[in-house]
Amino acid sequence: MSLSFLGHLRVIESSAFIAAPLAGLTLAQFGADVIRVDLIGGGIDYGRLPVMPSGRSLYWTALNKEKRSIAVDLRKPEGREIVRALVTAGGDDAGILLTNIVTPWLAHASLAEHRSDLISCTIEGNPDGSTAVDYTVNCATGYPSITGAGSPAAPVNHVLPAWDIACALQAAFSIVAAVERRRRTGQGAELRLALSDVAFSMLSHLGITGEAELQQQDRPAIGNYIYGAFGRDFGTADGQRVIVAAISSGQWTALVKACEVHTQMAVLEQTLRLDFSREGDRYQAREAIAEVIDAWCKSRTFTQVRQAFDANRVCWGLYRTTRDLLENDSRVGVTNPIWERVLTPGIGSHLSAATPVRAGNEDRTAVAPAPLLGQHTDEILQQVLGLDSPAIGRLHDAGVVAGPERDPSMPGFRQG
């Protein structure tokens, strides 16, 4: 769980795909007891690619680490009652539901009859409740038309599910804000969050909709150039690729110094009647500037480029593949305290990140691997609902709940 800020908060998560599980993970990484309600045998995303030979999904286990799992048959009324009881169970730190699955038996109003201070957070696609996923929202933002060599006729999708991530973190924030309010006032909250609203509101916060409305222009497609200042990718003589960012005037001065191109820049400024100490002027002259920097980079090896950049505190970065990042970048790996080695059943031993937040010298606990489906069924029924062993046994016998032995990727787990 890494940090313990959210103490004994208990969150019931009924979710699939990215946004809601990532919201739950964010809460769990700050110490919340996040209990996933899993379908017996796994839900819609339990086997999503990439998967290991065991059938266990690297995707699902990455998003659902640090949580507990209860496996329930949600087609059975008794199964649904168990989930409703988990959500509405008493305690100042309980009564929190996180879901992206809209269903009448988990409706806020109906649950609030049992616990009036309930906090529920429901993630939807569109505000009218219709389905949308990251890709079908992103297409409407305008970004694919200006990414890479993209155009309205040949848009380029992002690969990172950026809107899911934003939605997840906004949901986690909203839940904790509601908890904070409940602690002060006793009031519950019914929170709803649409992926499309998250995306389009972000366009407002970044000034993109303002630009489109007031200047009647869409942001131009400028490939890998950084908008509004100077920056772009460049190749080195030995085939590496770096990006340079000269956004602040200090970063610009550093770049000019590192490449020793004061004279060329002075000539350019004179020719173009611009002042490169102004970031807008650097942006205007970006192609002419890039030509000079490009010539400098491509006549030097990566080692030479790196030395000159670092000696002058240029703001730059090396393009890497993910494997290269893992193998060669010291920011990823166990020497960085946010990374740990974790042993996940059905997956093996692998590097895993805890919360990226560092909190002074406060204790961090080890990252817990993703649970098997139903790994905590019995302990949750006992701890949260106070059921005794015979009652729990009857639920198993009736097929209402299951333990980890029914996880399809772990057929032998806890057998006999």
Place this chain on the structure above:
Amino acid sequence: MSLSFLGHLRVIESSAFIAAPLAGLTLAQFGADVIRVDLIGGGIDYGRLPVMPSGRSLYWTALNKEKRSIAVDLRKPEGREIVRALVTAGGDDAGILLTNIVTPWLAHASLAEHRSDLISCTIEGNPDGSTAVDYTVNCATGYPSITGAGSPAAPVNHVLPAWDIACALQAAFSIVAAVERRRRTGQGAELRLALSDVAFSMLSHLGITGEAELQQQDRPAIGNYIYGAFGRDFGTADGQRVIVAAISSGQWTALVKACEVHTQMAVLEQTLRLDFSREGDRYQAREAIAEVIDAWCKSRTFTQVRQAFDANRVCWGLYRTTRDLLENDSRVGVTNPIWERVLTPGIGSHLSAATPVRAGNEDRTAVAPAPLLGQHTDEILQQVLGLDSPAIGRLHDAGVVAGPERDPSMPGFRQG
């Protein structure tokens, strides 16, 4: 501010660029009183593109709406003391600092001498404190090599500052989690958050690092195809472009039905010995499937495509430019309660988003436009520090603080 969950929380923000201001905006949109400490005349990003003819930045005003501003000369020791006093002022709801500007006089330990339960959140580039921006972090994730037609030799940068956004929301979450803990335990918190840690930890949460490490493979570059299931962009006969996502089996069934391609798909399944009810099999056969869908789409007008998709509940979206989104998508505009018209000085009247979170029938207050630099200098000095008019006048006369008349984009504001 839109929602009032965070009641009278007071946050002092000393920030520039995207991540920290967006974190402050997120807090403000939930009701926190976020006070920006601005430089007299504006900080490093006050004039960032795009700008209006007045010189006011659409970027800065978008990120800093819903906040108050005090303009202070931070080179003067007296100016710094004012900021330190604002941060450490008494009250259960105060004592919160949000910053991306690392400077000794705002160091947590030094401030905590005056207020031991201080909560500070510092956003950095890299965990060692060195500079990094969204672009110089993104290059190391591996994503640019697999975006669009990207490759390690010709990477494609994202245009959306996705890591800044994730960092902002993680920071807002962390601050509220620390406030919640402080309310329970009285304990403060020193939070640090590096942009690179936010990005790379997200690779872990999405299973990307696990895949690279355990399967010794980087995610393949697949252009606009959706990884792991079926989805891609398609053109219509009249030149529109849509994306289709068939991730769940319901979405797949809907697509096959909408396009009436049951027979072709059955033949493909037989030929390729695959079962398209499995998302992994759809992914494997993506190119063959896409050929069929492509032929269907490009022989129909957009209206025909839309009708068939909607009638069958296909998960799809239309590619738009941002202007097209504003003009033609009903999800953006004042009929959606998260959008409002706002009048920002120096900018004009424009659409603006509040928080995307909907909270039942709870009251939403109007979005407040970005402040002028120092617009609230006097009221903040009076309310928070208890200074009287003569004392405030002396600070103005000594050039330690300033009001909005010194905002360079508003030379005539409040003159005389």
